[in-house]
Amino acid sequence: MINAIAALIVCAAVLYAAFAGAGPLPALGPAFNPVTGAWTMAADAANSSQSQTLRLAGLEKPVNVTLEPDGTSHIVAQTDHDLFLATGYMHARFRLFQMDLLRRQGEGRLSEVVGKAALDSDRFELQLGLLRTAQAEWNAASSRSRLAGIAYAQGVNDRISEAETNHQLPAMFALLGYQPKPWTPVDSLIVKGDMTQTLNFTDTPLVMALLEKSLGADLTSQWFATLPPNPQSPYDPGPYPPAVAPAPIATLSQVSDSEAVAAADAYQRLAALPAGLIATGGDSNNWAVAESRSASGGALMAGDPHLHLTLPAIWYQLSWDSPSYHVSGVSIPGTPAVLIGHNQHISWSLTDAQNQQTFFYLEHEDSAHPGRYLWKGAWKSYNNVSYDIPVLGGPTEHLTVKLSVHGPVITERGQTTSVWWAGNIPSQDLDVLLGIDQAGNYQQFRDALRGWYSPTHNFVYADDHGNIGLISAGYYPQVAAGQPWLPMPGTGEDDVVGTIPFDAIPQAYNPPDGILWSANQRQVTADYPYYIGTTSNFFEPPYRAEEIHHMLSPGTKLSAADMMAMQTDTRDYLASEIVPVLLQAIPGSAEKDLLASWDYRMEINSPAATIWWTFWQAYLASTFDSYWHSRDVKVARSEVNNALGQDLEAWTLGDPNNAVFKYGGSSNTAVDVMRLAFTSTVSTLTKQLGSDPSTWTWGQVHQRVIENLAQVKGLDYGPRPDGGDAYTPLAAPDFPSSHGPSWRMVVDWGAGTFQAIYPGGQSENPASTWYSDRVDTWFNGKYAAMLTADAAAKAGGAKTWSMQP
C-alpha cells in the first residue's frame, strides 16, 4: 500500500510537471517533446532555407518567392490580392511569435500568456485604446486597404494552420504553452498603432508641470523655453505663409462612445511602464542630395531610422512585384506595406518629426455633480467602460476606465486628468503607405501623405528625375488658447481646435542648394507662425542635424559612398563646439593633450572620446544638480538633459556669466564650472579605468547590445564595443546602447544602385542562420545590394518557394 501511495504521489508530480509545468518551467511534455515541441526549431531552421512548393488556401494564381542567401524575400504575384496574401504568409513563416507579441501588446493581452508581470502594460494599453482605434480605422478602411488587410490576414492564417498541422509553430509558443489565435486585419492596424505609440505618445506636459512646481515658473520658462536657445539646423528655413485658421482635425466621432480608452495614473504610472510604451525621443537620420550635387548625376538619398535594436528586428526585408506594386524595402511584420524603400521611380525614408501630439487636460469637477465634468458650460458625464484582462496563473483582472471629450482619464489623484493624443484619431495610414508604395513622382507622394496623421514623420524623397523633397507629414494640433506644454484646463477654452493646414506644415522641394536633411531636429526657424512643440523634450538636440548639414554642405559632388560614410560617422558636433572652449579653461595635463589632438570622433579606440563624454556629464551635473537637490525636483535630471544640454551649450558659447553658474551666491562663471567638472572627470576616470589616460578608450565604457525581443539575455547579440554616442550620426545612446540605426539605406538614382542593411536577420528562430546573420555586416558599416526579383533569382544560392492555390 505504501508503495502504491508513493507511486501515485510521484506519478502525480511528474505528470503535473509534464502537463502543466512548475514554477518558471513550462509544461515539460509539450514544450520538450522532440517531435512537436520547441525542438522543432531545428527542422524549421533547416527547412526554411530550402526550395519548396507550398499550397496556400485563398491564392488566386501561383506566386513565386525567391529567397536570397540571407533570406531577403522577393514576392512575384500575378494579382495584388495574392501579393498581400503571400506577404502575410512570409511574415508569419518567419516572425509569427513577434507578430503575436506585437498585437498582444496593443490589445492588452500579454498577461494572458506571460502572467501578472504584464498587467501594467495591459491596463495601460486597454485604457489608451489602440484596439478601439484600430477597429474604427478598419471600419472606415479604403477598398485598397481592405483588399490588403484581408488578403494579408489570410496569408498569416494559412501559415498558422500549416504550422499547427505540421507541428511547426515557433518554439516560444511551445515554451509558453499557447497557440496563436487567427490573425485579423484589425491586428495589422494594432501593430501599426504600437509603432505610433512608441514614437509619439509622450508624458512631457506632465514632466513640465512637475518641473514648474519644483523649480518655479522663472527657471522653468528660462531653461525649458518654447523656442530653442541655439541654432537648430532647420531644413525648411522659410519664408513661411502667414498663419491661417487651423484646418479641421478628423473627428473622433468614428469612435463609439461606449468603447473605452484611458491611460495610467499620470507621470509616475507612465514612468513605471515597461520601456517602449512611452515615447522618450527617437533618433533617426535621413537626407537627400539633388542631381546638381551628385557625382553620379542622379539624386542621392539616405535613411537610417533609429529604433530599439532587437532580435528579431522590427524590419523584414522584401520586394513586391504585382500588377500595381513594384517595391523593394522593409516592412513591419504584421502589416501589409513597405514602410521604407523604393519603387521604380521614387525612394523614401523617414525620421520622427517629434512635434507635440499629446496634450493633457485637467477636468473641472465638483461634489455637486458627481461623476461629471464641466465642459463648455455644461456638466457632462464620463463614459465608463469595463474590460476583462485574462491573467495566466491568476484571476481575471477587471478594469474600469473613464472617457472625457478629450480622451482617456489617466489619473483621478489631485485633479482628474485626461489625455488628448493624435494617435487615438482613426487614420488611414495603411492606405497612405500603399499610396506611397505606388507613387511615381513627388506630387503623388505628397498627395498620399495628406492622409498621414500620426506619428508625424519627416518623409525624405528622391526620384529618378533628380528631384528631392522632404515633408514633415502628420497632424500638428493647435489649441484655442493656453500653454499646451503644460496640462491645460479641460473646460473647453483650451481644447485642440485643429491642425496646421497641410500646405503650411514644414516641407521643402528641390531647394536651391540641393540638399535636404532631417535628424529629429526642429524643422523650422523661430519665424514659423505655428506652435509645433517646445525644445524641452519634443525635438532632439540639433547636433546630428548640424553634423549632417556640415558634411553635406561643401560644394563638392557627393556619392553613395559618401552617404554610407555619413551614416556611420562618429563626429560629435557638440564636442566640436565645446572642447575648444574647454581647452581654454583648463590647465595643461595629459588629459588636456588628448583632447587637444582629438578629431571629435567617438571611435572605440579614442581616449579623448571617453574624456569628453564624461566631462559633459560632469559639467551638466556641476551646473544643475545643486538646483535639483535643493528644490527636490521629482523628475530625474537625465530625463531633461537634452533641453538642459542645449541651454548649457548656449551659455558656454555665448553667455558664460549666466546666473545659472552662480548657485548659492558664488561668483562662478562657465569657465570655473568647467574646471570643476574637468577635475571631477579625471578623478572619476582614474578610479574607473586606471591612472594612464591613454588607455581610457571609448570602447571600454561604451558598448552596444542588440536585445532579444523576448528579453532572453542568452539570445542577445553583444554587448560589444561600438563607436558613436547620442549626438553622432551613428547614434548610440546609453550604456550599453540598445538603440540606433535599425535600417540603413542608400540610394543613388544616377548609378541605379540601392543598398541597405539592418542589424538582425529575417528569422526569429534563434536556431536559424537567419537569426542574426546580418549583424556583423551592419556593425562593420557594410551594405547589401537591394536586388530585384530577377537579379535575386539569377544570383548564386537563391532558393525558390512556389506557392500554389
Added chain:
Amino acid sequence: MRALAGVILAAIVSIAGVLAGAWWAPFVAGLAIGFVQPRARFAVPAGAIVGLLAWALPLAALQIQYGAGSAAESLAAIMGFGHLGAIPIVLTCTVGLLLGLTGAWLGSAARSLAYPAISR
C-alpha cells in the same frame, strides 16, 4: 523472452505515439508494462528504458536529419543556462525516462494491489 518482446512492443508503440504528437505515450506504455509484468524489478527499469528511447530516438533522428546543436544552445539560452546545449538534451531525455519509469511504477503498484499473491 515474452517479457522482452512485450517491452520491445511497448517501445515501438511509445515511439510511434511520440512521433504522432502523443508525448505522454511512454507513460501509458510504462503503465501497461508495470501492470502486465509481475516482476517490479524488471518492469520499472524496462518502463524507464522505454520512456528514454521514446524521447531520445526522435531527438537523435532530429540531430541526424537537421542538426540539433543550434536548437539545443538556443533552448539552453531561453532556459537561462547560457549556451550549454547539453542541458536541454539531458532534460528532454529525463522527461521521457521519468514518464516511462513512473508509468511502470504506478502500473506495478496497481498490479500488486489487484493481484497481491502473484506480484513480486
